[in-house]
Amino acid sequence: MEGNGSDKLLVARERVVESMAKNxxxxxxxxxxxxxxxxxxxxxxxxxxxxxxEQLGMSKTSMSTSVRTLMDLKMIDKKWMKGTRKDHYAVQEDWYQSFIDFFSIKWKSAVTMNIQSIKKSLHDLEVLITQPDIDEEVKHTAENDISKLHEALKYYDWLLQVIQQFESHHIFDLVPRPDEKL
Amino acid sequence: MEGNGSDKLLVARERVVESMAKNxxxxxxxxxxxxxxxxxxxxxxxxxxxxxxEQLGMSKTSMSTSVRTLMDLKMIDKKWMKGTRKDHYAVQEDWYQSFIDFFSIKWKSAVTMNIQSIKKSLHDLEVLITQPDIDEEVKHTAENDISKLHEALKYYDWLLQVIQQFESHHIFDLVPRPDEKL
DNA sequence: CAGTTTGTACAGTTTAAACTGTACAAAATG
DNA sequence: CATTTTGTACAGTTTAAACTGTACAAACTG
Structure with missing residues (x-):
């Protein structure tokens, strides 16, 4: 690609790519x-x-790990091409789905981890406050913590439901996709 | 805080805090x-x-910058206490609102930046393809880019609308809050 | 199955960011 | 207005993560 205009094309692309890189x-x-x-x-x-x-002037190792990261996020897909041994990758064209996948993958697992920790601590605290020889102030604090953790649990449950609304595409009932691919 | 049980209390708290720290x-x-x-x-x-x-064993400078970060995210609030010169901070209790604020602050500005870049590049490309002396292949590529950027713009507009649904609390129509504070 | 090619594991290096300590400006006190 | 307190700017240090080059295992080719 050379000749008049290709420089401006690259500048236009570069501007968009840099903006994405920043965000x-x-x-x-x-x-x-x-x-x-x-x-x-x-x-x-x-x-x-x-x-x-070649294009980015970086090491192949970096490309390999970067590609793996983008694959994990389902932002790119591996494409099987005939007549070549190399792996080929292309971006997941459906950005709406990429957004949803991000929540489905990263946020859901984060929320799930937090819920697990909270439930475990909640259990321990419930046991703690039944101890007969417990210091009164400790008991009071524990009861307060229990209350806070119950609220946190409710919030995480709500968040999980929001993510489910993304996954089930019910979010598109609230905010419709502009138009389907023709 | 000392005496029987306080160690278990701290362990329970620590578990939850570490989980949050990871996520x-x-x-x-x-x-x-x-x-x-x-x-x-x-x-x-x-x-x-x-x-x-004192509690975290870190420098005051770190605390200052960390607090500023959490304030920018609206995850904590500055509280005015009478009879002291020190600033006091407490967590924003409404986690639903914190979640919404995060999108309202970070995601919205990211999307807005991307939209700006895309619009600018879109303009440049529109100008480019009207040039009489443009290379035919470059023109073709530019037209293709324009098409992609229009699609991107539609997506970002959708995303902006989703964020607006958060801000307006219409998201609670889709997934209701478990119950209001009594 | 020997010879190539391709992707990645791993150790070492470079780069970026988190963190600290000092020093100071702004604000409060008397 | 002099003194004390408090939060933060800034330069320097430490720590974590991004990145590279080599070396190799797995998969393909003839």
């Missing part, structure tokens, strides 16, 4: 990974690790 | 900041920087 930390990825994602977004064909390495 | 990176905060948040969550009274520094 994709919300998905828990580094700006390097975000730039890789941006590159793949504009590239029309599925890319190999060597192409990525 | 609060989703809010873009470090585990240290998360632990501070956890400390304040269990503490019943608004805390001063010196109390935090």
């Amino acid at each position: 994709m930390h919300l998905y828990g990825v580094t700006s390097s990974i975000a730039r890789l994602y941006g590159l793949m977004f504009f590239e029309d064909h599925p890319m190999t690790l060597d192409e990525m390495k | 609060m990176h989703l809010y873009g905060v470090t585990s240290s900041i998360a632990r501070l948040y956890g400390l304040m969550f269990f503490e019943d009274h608004p805390m001063t920087l010196d109390e935090m520094k």
